[in-house]
Amino acid sequence: MVTLKIDGITVQVPEGTTLLQAAQKLGIWIPTLCHHEALTPTGGCRLCVVEIKRDTASQVVSSCVYKVEEGLEVQTATEKIHNIRRCIIELLLAEAPGAKVLRNLARDMGVTPVKRFAPRNELCIACGRCVRACREIVGVSAIDFAKRGYDKLAVSPFYERAEACIGCGTCAEVCPTGAIRLTDIAEGETQLAADGTTVQGPARTIENWKVTLKLKACKECGEAFAPENQLAYFSEKAGLPQDYYDVCRHCRT
Secondary structure, eight states, rough: OOEEEEETTEEEEEETTTTHHHHTTTTOOOOOSSSTTSSOOOOSSOOOOEEEEEEEEEEEEEEEOOOOOOOOOEEOOHHHHHHHHHHHHHHHHHHOOOOOOHHHHHHHHOOOSSSSSOOOOOOOOOOOOHHHIIIIIIIIOOOOEESSGOOEEEOOGGGOTTTTTOOOOOOHHHOOOOOSSSEEEOOOOOEEOOOSSSEESSSEEEGGGGGEEEEEEEETOHHHHHHHHHHHHHHHHHHTTGGGGGHHHHHHO
């Protein structure tokens, strides 16, 4: 066990715990965007920064990746930290002014939109959740980042159709800003696909990755419940019989 102080409160946590996890144990709120409990932390958005002190020296670190140390003193809400977080939120608001999560954080931190950053009006803030989820949870790696710095975005390979995408929607589930445009098309309905062709339902489109995939219909109830590519992938990974997903989970039980 490691003993440290966070905002003057002494806490003991197992070795290897991050500062963010230790603060959460105490009920101390630290804002995050790129962090997700199911994914490897990267410290990409820097919104979770805290100030640590050793003797007379201080340092600003990302709490989601920095591990606890014996005797460490941590401050989560100093004026320096507040100013850093406000600046980050201002920048992100310029990138994605339509993102509800950013507007809520800005409200909580007392941040108002400013004009010192060039607007981009793009919901993707390059937090990396979708890329990591596709790689770490799904195991497909259908998407990745393109460009650098302010122009960095999660995209499909060469901006073309993500051939490896199975349409599971995990990327959309973990995206904090709603940047991933996933639509299920019901049977009998039609919709214009990302490649310009007309798609007949039941199907799923993920516009960001230029993917349209057919949904499988349950043989019992007729409900379209998941993309055929996703079910084939899961069946192979789990060693299930080919007809295992002929019925939906509701009819199976």
